[in-house]
Amino acid sequence: MTGFFTEDNSAAAVNxxxxxxxxxxxxxxxxxxxRHLHAFAKEVELTPAEWEAGIAFLTQTGQICSAERQEFILLSDTLGLSMLVDAINNRRPDGATENTVFGPFHVADAPVRAMGDTISLDGKGEPCRYQGRVLDMDGAPIAGASIDVWCDNADGFYDVQQPGIQPKWNNRGIFITGxxxxYEFIGIKPVSYPIPDDGPVGRMLAALGRHPYRPAHMHYLVTAPGYQKLVTHTFVGGDPYLESDTVFGVKQSLVAPFEPDSTGRAAWHSPFDFVLVAEDSGKD
Structure with missing residues (x-):
């Protein structure tokens, strides 16, 4: 038996x-x-006032949550926990495209578009031609891969954040490889934008001297029969927030080139190949 609760045996007594x-x-x-929670309290010698402030913060975080807003996920994101859980559960061999966070703005059942189509429907932003291949670990092309793409508009908002202002399915589409x-499509060169910072998480960031910005990126959800699902972004090289992404989602391998487009179809060209891992390969 552990006996009565004491400062020394607190975690053992609870467990x-x-x-x-x-x-x-x-x-x-x-x-x-x-164990870790009790160790944290002992390490910082948590005071009653600090404990009460923490409880109030968590209460306010829950109170602002709704069907449209999940402040607890935002908290997890800004503490790096979301990326850590993603990394633990998506370990891949060298050469495979790396995962990153899914984000809150994906919408299921986006329109399936023809290769080369334009996904930007509001006429804003600098046109960019996205192009590349979906490959297996041996470099062979994968036919029938679904590439679900989405990004913000030139004002830094996703269409679901501005219903009635942006056209439905603006900057979204699904492309199927042959x-x-x-794959190839015309979108826009994304822009960096702040996460919602008008709630308790935003106040936490401000108190810590942290900014709320995400660097510019294009989202991809790449799936193919027999292969592990890939959730990732490509990031715009040179973005000022690459090394301080507020949700820690940037990986060096995902920083993509954005260069002048030589075809005249767009202002920019961003080539990027996606390398998928077979489902039966296990996790390294």
Whole structure:
């Protein structure tokens, strides 16, 4: 027995109350959470006033959540936890395209468009031609891959943030690769934008001297039968927020070239190949 609760044995005393009937995974996760939470409080010698401020912060975070806004995910994002969970669960071999956070603005069932189509419907922004291939780890093209793409408009907003202002499906589309694994579409060169910072998470960032900005990026959800799902972005090289992305989503391998387009179809050209891992390859 651990005896009565004391400062020294606090975590052990709490974890001793977990019953044998508890799910094994739940018991593992919760006991680890208790150990680390108690260790944190002891390390910083948390005061009652600080504990009350933390409770108030979490309460306000929950109160601002709605069907359109998930402040707890925003909190997880800005603390780097979302990216850590993503990294743990998407370990891939060298040469495969890296994952990054999904983000809150994906919309299912976007229109399937023909290769080369334009996804920008509001006429704003600098046109950019996105082009590349979907390949396997051996460099062979993957036919029938679905490339679901979405990004903000030139004002830094996604269409779902501005219903009635932006056209529906603005800067969104799905493209299906042929036998050559190639894709191509016309979008815009994305712009950097702030995450919603008018709530408790925004106040936390300001108190910590952190900005709320994400660097400019294009979202991709790439799927193909027999291959692991890829959720990723490509980032605009030279963006001032690349090394300080407020949700820690940037990986060096995902910084894509944006260069003048030689075809005359757009102002910019951004080539990028996606390399998928077979489902049965396991996780390295």
């Amino acid at each position: 001793a109350r977990i019953g044998e009937q508890a799910d094994a995974r739940l018991a593992l996760v919760m006991s680890a959470l208790v 036998a050559d694994g190639a």
